[in-house]
């Protein structure tokens with residue numbers, strides 16, 4: 001998973017017109033930008049922020065699903081969930097490394113996550129009270145993330161694009177295992193069907209929010225599109241997601257919780273698409289700013305992991321240093 | 336060891352997908368020493384049969400060319416056509432050479 005439309009970025013930049021024009025010309029020629037290449041400050045800042053948010057989202061995203069690993073109903077479901085959560089950890093690591101090529105350190109990014117300065121996808125501030133939530137996350141949340149991430153494979157910044165290629169390769173099993181899990185529930189008892197519907201009811205709107213604010217509200221989007229960090233706008237991606245997902249819900253007998261959802265044959269240049277109801281942006285901003293049901297738990301869990309791991313990091317470094325000195329001493333003695 | 340712990344070093348990871356191919360850069364990771372870097376590289380970069388051999392190199396040990404000099408360093412040498420086989424005239428009846 002899990003990038004979200006970028007939340008608040010400062011793409012301001014102060015270089016000369018000439019420098020900016022030359023940079024833009026490279027972007028327009030579809031040249032990839034590599035870490036040591038000259039680049040505008042605003043481009044660097046936007047990427048550090050976006051890749052950082054994306055990495056944090058992968059890592060925090062392990063928590064809601066990790067919650068169910070010990071309680072998965074069968075061994076098959078358990079190994080699948082374990083593998084998925086492990087993948088998300090890997091995605092976080094690929095992305096932190098991509099951000100580090102821009103001159104920000106891992107420690108700095110971690111501190112910004114723990115202090116609340118850096119954001120992560122608002123979706124992970126919702127709880128996972130039922131097993132069906134694991135299905136809903138794989139199907140909807142990973143599904144939305146794939147919509148977002150596939151175009152990022154063509155991002156103008158080389159290390160981010162390359163990390164995304166790896167991530168996208170691994171994502172497809174995530175969505176399939178989630179959908180299969182939901183389908184299995186809908187083929188079960190009444191109680192299991194209700195559980196699946198209840199999960200869809202709770203995850204549908206937060207999933208649509210994952211694409212970020214409407215284009216009209218999202219001031220950094222234009223610059224990101226110009227720099228080819230983004231290839232599609234938030235609203236374009238959201239529409240694609242709705243159009244792809246509604247038939248999947250129907251196929252397994254679930255109802256999308258939107259009374260305004262309606263097929264519109266005129267949409268998408270006459271190819272047809274779904275009109276859908278208004279998104280509750282007050283809720284979105286409340287959750288982004290820390291008022292979601294699980295914000296405190298998530299940061300508390302990450303802080304505990306970071307603090308509990310401190311002695312391990314220190315011991316590993318001390319051990320490495322000791323070994324290095326022993327080897328040097330042995331070398332000197334041999335000479 | 337100082338109070339403010341040093342940051343864990345950064346390593347670049349190279350993987351050979353199978354025998355007969357080159358090791359190829361796949362990304363980087365943090366680890367205290369080479370053994371831990373190899374273990375972490377295995378976990379992070381080879382979960383689906385991506386390779387059969389891993390190299391890890393301390394990122395700070397890599398010596399890189401200067402991107403500002405890339406034009407003069409990597410000039411396409413299009414004026415040096417004598418470096419290409421089509422520069423040389425050879426009779427057709429010689430066949431493939």
Ligand SMILES: [Fe+2]
Pocket residue numbers: 001002058087088091167171
């Ligand atoms: Fe992911």
Ligand SMILES: [Fe+2]
Pocket residue numbers: 001002088142171174
């Ligand atoms: Fe995922």
